[in-house]
Structures are given as structure tokens and as C-alpha cells.
Amino acid sequence: MITIAIAKGRMQDDALSLLARAGIRLDADQVNSRRLALEDESGEYRFIFVKPADVPVYVEHGIADCGVVGRDVLLESEADLLLPLDLGIARCRIVVAAADPDVMTRAVGMLRVATKYSQIAAAHFGARGMPVEIISLSGSVELAPALGLSDLIVDLVETGRTLRENGLTVVDEIAESTGRLVVNRASYQLKAEAVARLVNALRSALNGEEPA
Amino acid sequence: MRYYIGAEARLRRTIEDAAMSVFESWSYEEVITPSVDYYDLFEQGMGPAEAQRGFRFTDSDGRLLALRPDVTSSVARVAATLLADRPRPLRFCYAAPVFRQQPQSHAEWRRENTQLGCELIGAGGKQADLEVLRLAAEILTRLNLQSSYCITINNVEFFNGVAAELNLDRPAREQFRRLIDTREAAELERFLKHDGRAFSQLTQLTGKRDVIQAARRLIDNARSVAALDSLEELWTEIESLGLQNSFEIDLGDVPNLDYYTGLSLKIFVHGAGASVGRGGRYDGLTGNFGRAEPAVGFVLNLDALTEVVGRRAAKE
Numbered sequence: 001m002i003t004i005a006i007a008k009g010r011m012q013d014d015a016l017s018l019l020a021r022a023g024i025r026l027d028a029d030q031v032n033s034r035r036l037a038l039e040d041e042s043g044e045y046r047f048i049f050v051k052p053a054d055v056p057v058y059v060e061h062g063i064a065d066c067g068v069v070g071r072d073v074l075l076e077s078e079a080d081l082l083l084p085l086d087l088g089i090a091r092c093r094i095v096v097a098a099a100d101p102d103v104m105t106r107a108v109g110m111l112r113v114a115t116k117y118s119q120i121a122a123a124h125f126g127a128r129g130m131p132v133e134i135i136s137l138s139g140s141v142e143l144a145p146a147l148g149l150s151d152l153i154v155d156l157v158e159t160g161r162t163l164r165e166n167g168l169t170v171v172d173e174i175a176e177s178t179g180r181l182v183v184n185r186a187s188y189q190l191k192a193e194a195v196a197r198l199v200n201a202l203r204s205a206l207n208g209e210e211p212a
Numbered sequence: 213m214r215y216y217i218g219a220e221a222r223l224r225r226t227i228e229d230a231a232m233s234v235f236e237s238w239s240y241e242e243v244i245t246p247s248v249d250y251y252d253l254f255e256q257g258m259g260p261a262e263a264q265r266g267f268r269f270t271d272s273d274g275r276l277l278a279l280r281p282d283v284t285s286s287v288a289r290v291a292a293t294l295l296a297d298r299p300r301p302l303r304f305c306y307a308a309p310v311f312r313q314q315p316q317s318h319a320e321w322r323r324e325n326t327q328l329g330c331e332l333i334g335a336g337g338k339q340a341d342l343e344v345l346r347l348a349a350e351i352l353t354r355l356n357l358q359s360s361y362c363i364t365i366n367n368v369e370f371f372n373g374v375a376a377e378l379n380l381d382r383p384a385r386e387q388f389r390r391l392i393d394t395r396e397a398a399e400l401e402r403f404l405k406h407d408g409r410a411f412s413q414l415t416q417l418t419g420k421r422d423v424i425q426a427a428r429r430l431i432d433n434a435r436s437v438a439a440l441d442s443l444e445e446l447w448t449e450i451e452s453l454g455l456q457n458s459f460e461i462d463l464g465d466v467p468n469l470d471y472y473t474g475l476s477l478k479i480f481v482h483g484a485g486a487s488v489g490r491g492g493r494y495d496g497l498t499g500n501f502g503r504a505e506p507a508v509g510f511v512l513n514l515d516a517l518t519e520v521v522g523r524r525a526a527k528e
Contacts, residue, residue, distance in 0.1 A: 062485020084395040
């Protein structure tokens with residue numbers, strides 16, 4: 001049996017519908033229950049539902065063989081994983097946003113950046129040689145500039161609505177993020193056939209083919 | 213930081229003794245190297261990128277020292293200097309802790325790991341490669357893991373041939389390597405543009421003998437083909453030993469270390485989330501110390517093995 005860790009939240013529904021198209025189905029009632037570990041109808045796969053940032057942890061340690069998680073989370077975690085498939089789901093962008101669009105050119109001295117993605121932010125500004133102070137938050141990052149906590153934010157944007165409603169505009173795009181299939185390095189070898197079956201089923205589903 | 217107490221310490225010792233007695237039965241001599249040495253040694257041996265993960269500090273005269281981040285560098289130096297006149301091949305083994313800084317996030321983040329390792333110096337070719345593979349297999353069998361391990365083999369010249377064919381500069385070559393290493397087929401296709409289709413399949417070449425046939429259909433540069441030939445010869449030997457169920461060819465395993473020059477291998481065991489050992493051929497290494505000669509070896513991680521074997525014993 002293969003264990004797949006799924007990032008809870010926005011990724012979960014897209015991931016489950018893609019898996020269903022690949023012929024891997026979960027009982028809807030069970031999904032809606034609060035159970036955090038489920039088996040699919042064939043009994044070949046076990047699913048665990050965890051916070052996005054924990055998916056790379058479970059997979060890197062081999063507790064889960066595979067996972068479905070956004071590229072944003074992977075960039076932030078720097079976990080050592082295999083990434084055989086871009087699932088193209090839950091597409092969004094990681095951007096730098098500000099209340100004042102000219103803040104980057106006008107600023108003298110150190111800019112403050114509020115973010116949930118401190119690694120990504122540090123790497124982005126570091127590569128440009130911009131001295132910034134990173135302020136790590138765990139949610140509602142869009143509030144920070146309005147309340148004077150920071151000059152900039154680095155955050156995930158899907159439609160841009162939350163940014164607009166909080167008076168922020170995108171000043172730079174760091175990366176695009178989509179849901180990825182991640183695989184543990186040891187499972188990739190030790191459960192090679194089962195992992196290949198999953199990868200091929202998902203690849204066929206992405207190409208619009210019927211499950212075998 | 214990890215304590216082993218009582219039964220656990222005993223188990224760890226048993227595993228160490230089992231590995232060392234297998235090494236000894238193959239005429240490998242134990243070597244004990246200094247725990248602290250000049251940082252230069254490790255930089256020459258491992259290359260700057262890997263050596264930087266060592267813990268460094270200065271002596272009273274200001275010279276840079278390091279806690280050994282590997283044993284291979286020291287063994288290569290001693291072979292090229294103190295033992296330069298000894299008849300070849302040299303066979304050495306060791307059980308020794310190494311110290312490395314690791315990102316906290318990683319599954320293998322421990323600062324201290326004990327390596328059970330061997331080096332076969334002054335012998336090239338298929339027989340030497342096969343010898344260390346058989347040694348690794350025998351140790352794992354001695355630990356009752358005979359149906360639970362998988363050793364993946366590759367030849368880094370396969371990748372080097374492809375990278376040369378694509379005429380990549382150094383940063384691009386590193387990105388190419390990283391994309392193959394993490395099996396990012398879609399990104400690889402985008403990265404290579406018009407060459408993408410064929411080469412992106414490199415990420416999927418894992419399996420038995422058929423992998424070599426598949427690779428031959430994709431790649432025809434002389435360097436990669438020579439690597440495939442030598443892998444195929446090695447595979448034939450593995451089959452004749454009846455070990456093919458425990459081995460895999462993985463052309464997507466492109467190790468980080470610049471120093472591998474031929475065979476590369478990784479060792480996996482059911483129950484361990486990361487590889488428990490690795491190794492390969494590093495014919496360029498001893499040349500850094502003034503005497504170039506072929507060399508091949510591997511290390512097993514004693515701490516990871518103790519955990520796996522201990523957990524299996526607890527289950528039974």
C-alpha cells in the first residue's frame with residue numbers, strides 16, 4: 001500500500017477530483033467526516049490529510065510515500081524530495097505587493113517585508129542585493145502594510161481580490177505555483193512499481209485519458 | 213545528539229561488528245583516521261561545496277581546522293603519501309563518526325553520523341566495482357535485510373556525456389543535474405526547449421536491464437554509450453550472482469558530489485525514509501594528493517541501520 005499526504009485547504013478538492021479522474025476514488029462521506037486518514041475504494045492507497053507545510057515533512061521522512069502540495073510550500077521548505085509531476089492544479093502566483101507601488105524605488109534604507117514565506121522572500125531579495133527585514137507572520141499578511149507593520153508583503157495570489165480589497169498592488173512576481181506530486185526518495189526505489197502506477201495514472205488523467 | 217543506552221548500544225555494536233567482519237573476510241584492513249584535521253584536506257578531498265558543511269574552527273596559530281566531514285579524504289591522502297610504495301590494490305575499511313552541518317528541515321539532519329565504509333584503491337574496472345557491490349550486499353544479508361534492501365547503480369559518465377552533448381555551461385549543467393535528480397520531467401522539458409522531449413525521459417529511466425535498452429534508443433553520444441556498456445556488463449555480473457532482485461539501475465541518480473567518475477550507488481532499506489548508504493568510483497580523488505589512481509568505495513550509515521534493524525526487531 002502507498003500512503004499519500006494531501007495538503008488540506010484549497011489544494012484538497014482539486015487533488016481529490018484529479019485522483020478520481022485517474023481512477024482513485026475516495027468515499028465522499030468519509031472525506032467530509034473529520035477523519036484524517038482514509039483508504040481509497042481499491043484499498044491500494046491510504047490518504048492522510050495534513051497542513052500544507054507538513055506535507056514535505058511527512059514525505060521526506062518516508063511516513064508518506066507521496067504527497068500533493070503546492071510549489072510555494074516546497075520552495076519554502078527546501079525539503080529533499082522527488083517531483084515527478086506538475087499536476088497543474090490550484091494555480092497561483094507568489095508575488096511582492098505594496099500599498100505604494102513606487103516604494104521599492106523611492107525607499108532609502110531597509111524595507112520591511114511581512115510574509116508567511118520567509119525563506120522565499122529572503123532568497124528573492126537576497127538575490128537582488130536588497131537589504132530587507134523579514135517579518136514572519138502566519139496569516140492575514142495583507143493587513144500588515146495597512147497597519148504599518150511592513151512596507152511590502154510576499155504572499156500567494158490567486159485572483160488578486162484580497163490584495164485589491166486591502167489597497168495593495170503587485171510590484172513584482174517571484175514564481176508561479178501549482179500543485180505538485182512529490183515522492184519520497186526511498187519509496188521511489190523500494191516501492192517502484194506502485195509509485196510508477198500512481199504517476200502513470202495521474203499523467204494519463206492530466207492528458208485527458210480514461211483510467212486504465 | 214543521540215544517546216544509545218543498554219540494548220540499543222548493544223545492537224549498534226552488533227551491526228558495526230557484523231559489517232567490520234564482512235570487510236575483514238574480504239581482506240579489508242581497518243584504518244583509523246584523525247577526527248580533527250586541516251580544513252584544506254577535506255576541501256581537496258570532497259570539493260569546497262561539500263566540505264563547507266563541516267564544522268570549522270581555528271588552531272592557536274590561526275590555521276583552519278575541521279571535524280572530519282568524511283573519512284574518504286583522509287584515506288585517499290594516506291594512500292597517496294604514506295602508503296605510496298605499497299603494492300596495489302589497497303583495501304581499507306573503517307567505522308568512524310563524521311560531522312556535518314545539515315539544514316534542520318532535512319530527514320537526515322543529524323550532525324554526527326557513524327559511517328561504516330570501505331575503499332578499494334588502485335583497482336579499476338568491472339571486477340573492482342563488482343567487489344564493492346557484493347560487499348554491500350553481503351553486509352545487508354548478514355543483517356537479515358536480504359529481502360528488504362535495494363541498491364541502485366548508475367554511471368555518472370552517462371550524465372556527463374549528455375551534458376557535454378548539450379554543450380551546457382557550468383550553471384546550466386548544475387540546473388540540468390538538479391532537474392534530473394528531482395525527476396522534474398515537465399521543467400526539464402521546458403529547460404531544454406527543442407531537445408526537451410527525448411531528454412526529459414531521462415528522469416524515468418529506473419528499473420532492470422530494460423532501462424539500458426531504453427536509454428540506448430534516446431542517447432547515442434560515445435561517452436554515454438560507453439557508460440551504458442559498462443553498466444550493462446556490471447548488470448550481467450549481478451544477474452549471474454542472482455542478485456538482480458536486490459539491484460536497480462537508476463540513470464536518474466546523479467549525485468551531488470563532483471568527484472564521482474564512474475559507478476555511483478545508493479543503498480535503500482525498507483523502513484528507512486532516506487538512503488542508508490552511498491558510494492561510487494572516484495578516480496580523480498587521489499590525484500588531488502599527488503598520485504592519481506582508480507578508487508571505489510561506499511559508506512553505510514550505522515545510525516540509520518541501527519534504527520531500521522531495531523524497529524524490525526521490536527515488531528517481531
